[in-house]
Amino acid sequence: MSTNWQPPPPPPRPNMPPQGGAGGGPAPAPGNAAAQEAKDLSLYELLQVDRNAHSTIIRYAYRYLAAMYHPDNSETGDAEKFRIITDAWKTLSDEIRRQAYDMTLAVQDASKPQAAKGPGASQFGRDSLPKFERTSLTWNEVELRIAVLQVLLAARRKKPATGGCSGKMLMDILQIDDVRDIEFALWYLREKSMIETGERSFMITAVGLDYLTGELSKTQILDGGNTTEKRTAPTVNAGLPAVLGK
Amino acid sequence: MLTATKELPLSLRLTEDQMLIQETIAEIAQKEFAPRAAEIDKNHRFPRENWDLLAASEVCGLPIPEEYGGAGLDHVSYAIVVEELAKNCATTSVMYSAHVSLCATPIYLMGNEEQKKRFLPPMCRGEKMGAFALSEPGTGSDSAAATCMATLKGDHYILNGAKNWITNGIEADYYLVIAQTDRSQRHKGLIALVVEKDSPGFTFGKLEDKLGIKGSSTCQIMFDNTPVPVENVLGKPGEGFKVAMMTLDGGRIGIAAQAVGIAQGAWDHAYRYAKEREAFGKTINNLQAIRFMFSEMQTEIDAARLLTYHASVAQDRGEKFTREAAHAKLYASEVAMRSTVKCVQIFGGYGYVTDYPAERYMRDAKITEIYEGTSEIQRLVIANSLLKE
Known part of the structure; x- marks a missing residue:
């Protein structure tokens, strides 16, 4: 009665490459062909995950593909593909390197505007952050650092343990369209330990907060400061709206 | 015999893919959804960020075929995902299961080609919610x-x-x-x-x-x-009416899985607590009264899970699964209610306050006896299916 029932065939995995490709077709593909193919794909496409995928998903996807392409696998092993996905994994598994890579991807997207954006870009939390009006075409570098720190401070004050913003959110809030406009400031702030990199986001550090407080008290933007210093203040923040007053 | 007319999946082993999905979603849910669950409950806040994460995990169209943008997986995998979500955050599992089984699946089953091409891909990508x-x-x-x-x-x-x-x-x-x-x-x-x-x-x-x-x-x-x-x-x-009934059949599997998840999640919390809490010179998981509660609960939860998988397998085989889904939903939701009440009891006074999650699971469990057909309607559905001749 129940003997001839077979469990359903194993379902295809999400975004699995067609079986032919996965099984390493009849003719063993020369290594450089695979490398050539890999060049056109982003690291996310190589690991077959969404651009916003959680680190857990990326880890499992790599594990799955690594088991498939590992040279020890007599059926589907492929040393070249294994090397390619392992390189991709090395970048995407490291939060800081992934963040940096995301920025280069954003540059590439900007240069070809018709390119499909990653679906479901996260929207949460943005409404709760202060809005900035851009006052000139490019930010003065010092102003930009302060603006970045202020945005990150607002996020961190909401959630002291984990509050931060992704690079994309920062660019949206500060209305910066080109990632190159902000990349340098983020590099500087990180080198100076004023920001740290958390799970897919940048967060202000205590050092950064102290620097911000120092800068703002110089320029008299902090609430309750005395008025005499105001006249001597440099014009660093001339273009910046008084966001802290809000 | 009325009941012995169908083959039962006597040995139900998860496939490797199903286990992979389970591990992945369990880990994400524990890392990301569980820490927010209490805050979401307290502030009555819709967890849009959880939705974005599910979309990025490419599960929003899990049982929908790949040609319409889904993952093309089976309904056992779907039940597994819902259960893992419900273990950690019932709100997230409801949002997810309503989208998948109450909107995307009926469009896939009843829609014409043009409708499927239009509605399903954005739903599967998580850009549109159903x-x-x-x-x-x-x-x-x-x-x-x-x-x-x-x-x-x-x-x-x-x-x-x-x-x-x-x-x-x-x-x-x-x-x-x-x-x-x-x-x-x-x-x-x-x-x-x-x-x-x-x-x-x-x-x-x-x-x-x-x-x-x-x-x-x-x-x-x-x-x-x-x-x-x-x-x-x-x-x-x-x-x-046909669309509605077909939708609810599938939806009930989602609710059953959700009930199993809520029950198992509460069980896990209660067990962690029982291992730490001391009374009469030992931790309370050594007291027979408590041990019996854990045994009873887990027996019922496992039975409910099997009924849920059984209904999912029937759905995957393309059979009519109205009665199987009603069995699973009826039993799992009542198990969820019984178990979560027991878990509150194990927590004692701490179960009654919001510092511990036990009371939240109990409140979340009650809805599974009500929506997508109350327990009374499930009994009616089962009776109609059993006794129609």
Whole structure:
């Protein structure tokens, strides 16, 4: 009665490459062909995950593909593909390197505007952050650092343990369209330990907060400061709206 | 024998893919959803960030074939995902299961090619969220008595009326609405339409303040001369009741899985607590009264899970699974209620306060006995299926 029932065939995995490709077709593909193919794909496409995928998903996807392409696998092993996905994994598994890579991807997207954006870009939390009006075409570098720190401070004050913003959110809030406009400031702030990199986001550090407080008290933007210093203040923040007053 | 007419999956082993899905989703849910669950419950906040994460995990179209943008996986995998979500955050599991089994699946099953190509890919990508509207202020279980009217005018149906208890209420983008075309026809007059959010005359009532699943957005939706193009009719006019019943069959598997998840999640919390809490010189997991509670609960939860998988397997085999789904939903939801009450008892006084999650699980469990057919309706469905000859 129940003997001839077979469990359903194993379902295809999400975004699995067609079986032919996965099984390493009849003719063993020369290594450089695979490398050539890999060049056109982003690291996310190589690991077959969404651009916003959680680190857990990326880890499992790599594990799955690594088991498939590992040279020890007599059926589907492929040393070249294994090397390619392992390189991709090395970048995407490291939060800081992934963040940096995301920025280069954003540059590439900007240069070809018709390119499909990653679906479901996260929207949460943005409404709760202060809005900035851009006052000139490019930010003065010092102003930009302060603006970045202020945005990150607002996020961190909401959630002291984990509050931060992704690079994309920062660019949206500060209305910066080109990632190159902000990349340098983020590099500087990180080198100076004023920001740290958390799970897919940048967060202000205590050092950064102290620097911000120092800068703002110089320029008299902090609430309750005395008025005499105001006249001597440099014009660093001339273009910046008084966001802290809000 | 009435009951021995179907083959049972006697050895139910998860496939490697199913285990992979389970591990992945369990880990994400523990890392990301569990820490937020209490805050979501307290603030009645819709967890949009959880939705974004599910979208990025590519599970929003899990049982939908790949040609329409889904993952093309089976319904056991779907039940597994819902269970893992419910273990950590019932609100997230409700949002997810309403989208998948109450909106995307019926569009896939009943929609024509053009509708599937239009609606499913954005739903599978998580860009559009689905909702299902059947109950009305005056009609719940008796859906044939619907009074929300759809009148054909040229190439549009004009909708008038209200629908109640819409899960994903104001957050959704596509609403699968069951409306009445001719009240004298009762269930033969029902029609299923996909209504898009920005349609004229489509408004929302206040958000309901609920006992559990508080983060889930539940509200009334109202139509005032809302035009819906005839291209948005699922199936033929008059097939609305069929669409609704088919939708609910699948939906019940989702609710059963959710109930299993809530029960197992509460069990896990209670066990962690029992291992630490001391009384009479030892931790309470050594007390027989407590041990018996754990044994009873786990027995029932495992049985409920098997019923759920059984219904999912029947669905994957393409059989009629109305009764299997009703069995699973009826039993799992009652198990969830019994188990979570016991878990509160194990926590004692701490179970009664919101510092510990036990009471939240108990409140979340109750809804599984109510929506998508109350336990009484499930008994009716089972009886009708068993005793029709």
